[in-house]
Amino acid sequence: MGEKEGNITLFETKKAKDRVLYRLFSASIFVGICLFVVYRVNHVPAQGEAGRLGWFLVFIAELWFGFYWFLLQFCRWNMVYRCTFKDRLSQRYEKRMPGVDVFVCTADPSIEPPVMVINTVLSLMAYDYPTEKLSVYLSDDGGSEFTFYAMLEASQFAKHWLPFCRKFKIEPRSPEAYFTRSNAPPNHDSLFSQHWYSIKKLYEGMKCRIENATKQGKVAEEMRKRHKGFQEWDMGCSRRDHAAILQILIDGRKPHKTVDDDGRRLPTLVYLAREKRPQYHHNFKAGAMNALIRVSSKISSGSIILNVDCDMYSNNSESVRDALCFFMDDQKGHEIAYVQYPQLYENITKNDLYGSLLRVTTEVELPGLDACGGPCYIGSGCFHRRESLSGLKYTKEWKTESKRENNRNEKYSTTELEEICKVLASCTYEENTQWGKEMGVKYGTPIEDIITGLSIQCKGWKSIYYHPERESFVGLVPTTLLQALVQHKRWSEGHLQIFLSEHNPLIYGHNKIPLRLQLSYSPYSLWSANCFATLWYVSLPALFLVRGISLFPKISSPWILPFLYFNIAKYGYSLGEFVFCGGTVQGWWNDTRIWVFRCTTSYFFAFVDTMLNVAGLSESGFVVTAKVTEDDVSQRFEQEIFEFATPSPMFIIIATLAMLNMFSLLWAVKRVAMDLQYTILEPLAMQIVVCIIVIALNIPVYQGLFFRKDRGRMPTSVTIKSLMFALLACSISLY
Ligand SMILES: O=c1ccn([C@@H]2O[C@H](COP(=O)(O)OP(=O)(O)O[C@H]3O[C@H](CO)[C@@H](O)[C@H](O)[C@H]3O)[C@@H](O)[C@H]2O)c(=O)[nH]1
Numbered sequence: 001m002g003e004k005e006g007n008i009t010l011f012e013t014k015k016a017k018d019r020v021l022y023r024l025f026s027a028s029i030f031v032g033i034c035l036f037v038v039y040r041v042n043h044v045p046a047q048g049e050a051g052r053l054g055w056f057l058v059f060i061a062e063l064w065f066g067f068y069w070f071l072l073q074f075c076r077w078n079m080v081y082r083c084t085f086k087d088r089l090s091q092r093y094e095k096r097m098p099g100v101d102v103f104v105c106t107a108d109p110s111i112e113p114p115v116m117v118i119n120t121v122l123s124l125m126a127y128d129y130p131t132e133k134l135s136v137y138l139s140d141d142g143g144s145e146f147t148f149y150a151m152l153e154a155s156q157f158a159k160h161w162l163p164f165c166r167k168f169k170i171e172p173r174s175p176e177a178y179f180t181r182s183n184a185p186p187n188h189d190s191l192f193s194q195h196w197y198s199i200k201k202l203y204e205g206m207k208c209r210i211e212n213a214t215k216q217g218k219v220a221e222e223m224r225k226r227h228k229g230f231q232e233w234d235m236g237c238s239r240r241d242h243a244a245i246l247q248i249l250i251d252g253r254k255p256h257k258t259v260d261d262d263g264r265r266l267p268t269l270v271y272l273a274r275e276k277r278p279q280y281h282h283n284f285k286a287g288a289m290n291a292l293i294r295v296s297s298k299i300s301s302g303s304i305i306l307n308v309d310c311d312m313y314s315n316n317s318e319s320v321r322d323a324l325c326f327f328m329d330d331q332k333g334h335e336i337a338y339v340q341y342p343q344l345y346e347n348i349t350k351n352d353l354y355g356s357l358l359r360v361t362t363e364v365e366l367p368g369l370d371a372c373g374g375p376c377y378i379g380s381g382c383f384h385r386r387e388s389l390s391g392l393k394y395t396k397e398w399k400t401e402s403k404r405e406n407n408r409n410e411k412y413s414t415t416e417l418e419e420i421c422k423v424l425a426s427c428t429y430e431e432n433t434q435w436g437k438e439m440g441v442k443y444g445t446p447i448e449d450i451i452t453g454l455s456i457q458c459k460g461w462k463s464i465y466y467h468p469e470r471e472s473f474v475g476l477v478p479t480t481l482l483q484a485l486v487q488h489k490r491w492s493e494g495h496l497q498i499f500l501s502e503h504n505p506l507i508y509g510h511n512k513i514p515l516r517l518q519l520s521y522s523p524y525s526l527w528s529a530n531c532f533a534t535l536w537y538v539s540l541p542a543l544f545l546v547r548g549i550s551l552f553p554k555i556s557s558p559w560i561l562p563f564l565y566f567n568i569a570k571y572g573y574s575l576g577e578f579v580f581c582g583g584t585v586q587g588w589w590n591d592t593r594i595w596v597f598r599c600t601t602s603y604f605f606a607f608v609d610t611m612l613n614v615a616g617l618s619e620s621g622f623v624v625t626a627k628v629t630e631d632d633v634s635q636r637f638e639q640e641i642f643e644f645a646t647p648s649p650m651f652i653i654i655a656t657l658a659m660l661n662m663f664s665l666l667w668a669v670k671r672v673a674m675d676l677q678y679t680i681l682e683p684l685a686m687q688i689v690v691c692i693i694v695i696a697l698n699i700p701v702y703q704g705l706f707f708r709k710d711r712g713r714m715p716t717s718v719t720i721k722s723l724m725f726a727l728l729a730c731s732i733s734l735y
């Protein structure tokens with residue numbers, strides 16, 4: 001920025017204290033691992049001895065767990081926390097704030113309802129930020145006229161909503177979230193309550209019209225007449241085959257036409273459904289983002305870009321200002337490419353049954369990554385500098401170059417501008433260009449965010465993780481077990497693909513980002529690689545228990561100590577960490593369970609699919625997570641009852657493992673209690689303990705298989721198949 005106003009920092013960085021104790025503790029665990037390896041190496045079963053193979057597999061699994069634990073230490077070694085000075089920002093820059101373009105992506109009106117989408121859009125339009133500098137773009141990959149219609153309604157409703165938010169400084173600024181949280185005006189201030197009731201009525205009316213239109217499958221004729229945009233759908237437009245649709249619903253360049261109830265300008269609002277043709281790959285969200293980068297560069301060209309998913313409304317109207325404190329800081333601002341906010345959720349239940357919050361990642365690992373050189377880009381809730389997102393390298397010149405002014409295209413009419421922009425959102429525009437490779441968001445993986453963030457970091461930019469006290473973005477987590485597992489399959493598959501590609505953080509990042517940052521990416525890269533070790537560990541002890549073959553040290557042997565120490569210290573610490581991050585003990589137990597489920601299903605399928613993908617035998621998809629739930633399903637979700645209901649192969653694996661452990665424990669109990677074979681207890685005690693833990697984790701599975709009557713229970717076909725598989729496995733191991 002180079003102004004002569006003295007260097008006032010706009011943000012501050014604090015280091016976490018007490019890491020020394022943690023490091024000592026972690027060193028002691030490391031010693032435990034080493035001792036146990038010494039034991040294993042010195043107790044290899046002789047050639048021909050029963051259980052040699054099982055013993056080796058368990059050893060490999062243990063080596064893996066130790067190694068994976070080691071990888072998790074890099075992002076725990078140091079942690080930093082950021083705080084901002086928004087008053088300094090506005091003192092200095094209030095009149096010269098940069099343009100901010102907000103990109104919202106939606107993909108399917110049936111699982112991402114238009115009312116939810118516009119609530120997100122409205123919350124973003126209502127940011128506490130100069131409206132003439134703010135533009136909101138919606139990319140609709142569903143190409144739905146109901147979403148378009150909802151946007152049109154939102155553009156009208158914004159005229160009342162924005163002044164209301166401003167006047168009464170309300171939070172959150174998503175109307176749905178606001179009215180759900182406050183059932184009545186919070187005080188009896190008559191002016192406020194008057195406004196409150198009338199706005200609520202307007203909102204309910206709008207919501208009702210949109211929902212009715214969706215239900216009836218058509219938008220009322222008089223509505224259609226009101227906007228030329230509907231003509232696009234009259235020409236016949238299917239979701240996977242249509243021309244680019246681009247409508248500037250509010251043109252911020254026309255201040256006289258687009259004002260709210262208070263006479264203030266409204267933010268620019270744009271609807272885009274990029275061109276879709278069956279013969280062109282559309283590259284999922286990454287393709288949508290790149291179309292938006294180009295289109296917005298012609299319309300508003302804001303120098304800061306915010307990306308949010310359609311379910312993640314803004315819960316904090318000051319987020320833009322917070323983010324700008326980083327970008328506009330005199331000393332460090334010019335190096336910063338993106339500011340990532342945590343992803344928090346509205347529908348998380350108390351004990352977070354499916355572990356969707358990723359609590360420890362949010363509270364510990366991301367601040368840890370920040371200390372290593374910068375967090376990864378995790379999609380929703382991230383502010384970017386336009387240059388770095390578009391693919392430019394960092395150079396020192398950014399410091400001297402003054403902030404780009406908003407170069408709005410004043411010479412064209414709205415319609416002309418729309419036509420110009422449509423070309424930028426066509427299927428062919430990217431042919432023979434660097435889009436998706438060196439420019440914009442990267443293609444070729446279902447987790448475009450991580451790879452894009454990594455490549456930005458490798459181009460010399462820094463990133464920031466900012467976790468303000470008031471949650472900034474609040475979205476929705478999956479409400480069924482299957483959706484939760486499928487989401488993790490997509491993520492872990494994406495991570496492994498990146499790991500196996502030229503973008504492997506350890507190779508691609510070499511000499512470009514700090515080594516500890518490269519290593520901090522590894523636990524995520526190798527998520528799916530946990531599948532084998534976990535599969536062995538939850539099946540082999542049980543199978544060998546049936547045969548009476550010991551895989552672990554005897555309970556009386558001193559070698560049991562390092563083994564116990566590693567596990568007790570690791571899980572004890574993880575419990576402490578989880579509770580310290582605000583979780584409950586039951587929540588930790590759920591988290592541990594879901595980790596095992598993910599390992600044996602999501603990560604396993606992700607691993608297999610990635611291998612097929614590498615071999616060129618399959619292509620990876622993007623299963624969009626549903627944001628709507630049937631009533632009885634959502635009731636069970638709220639009561640924290642597992643939702644099985646579908647005959648998915650994932651559930652067959654889960655149920656088979658659960659039954660296998662149950663059978664072998666019963667077998668062991670029988671031998672001890674009925675045949676009085678106490679001698680087996682000594683060598684097999686550890687295996688019995690492992691079985692008991694697996695069984696305890698699987699209690700909800702047994703309930704779903706045998707005891708529940710509701711619609712969410714395990715389908716009978718899963719019960720039968722898994723019973724057969726488990727019995728088969730037991731008999732094979734017996735004979
Ligand atoms: O073809 C597509 C597919 C998805 N989306 C949008 O992408 C977003 C994320 O999809 P969702 O199914 O909600 O995935 P999540 O797993 O919840 O999303 C996380 O993980 C994704 C990568 O897998 C990132 O893109 C997201 O930003 C991040 O929040 C949603 O707004 C979708 O509408 C599109 O626009 N086009």
Ligand SMILES: [Mn+2]
Binds near residue numbers: 309311475476625
């Ligand atoms: Mn989502």
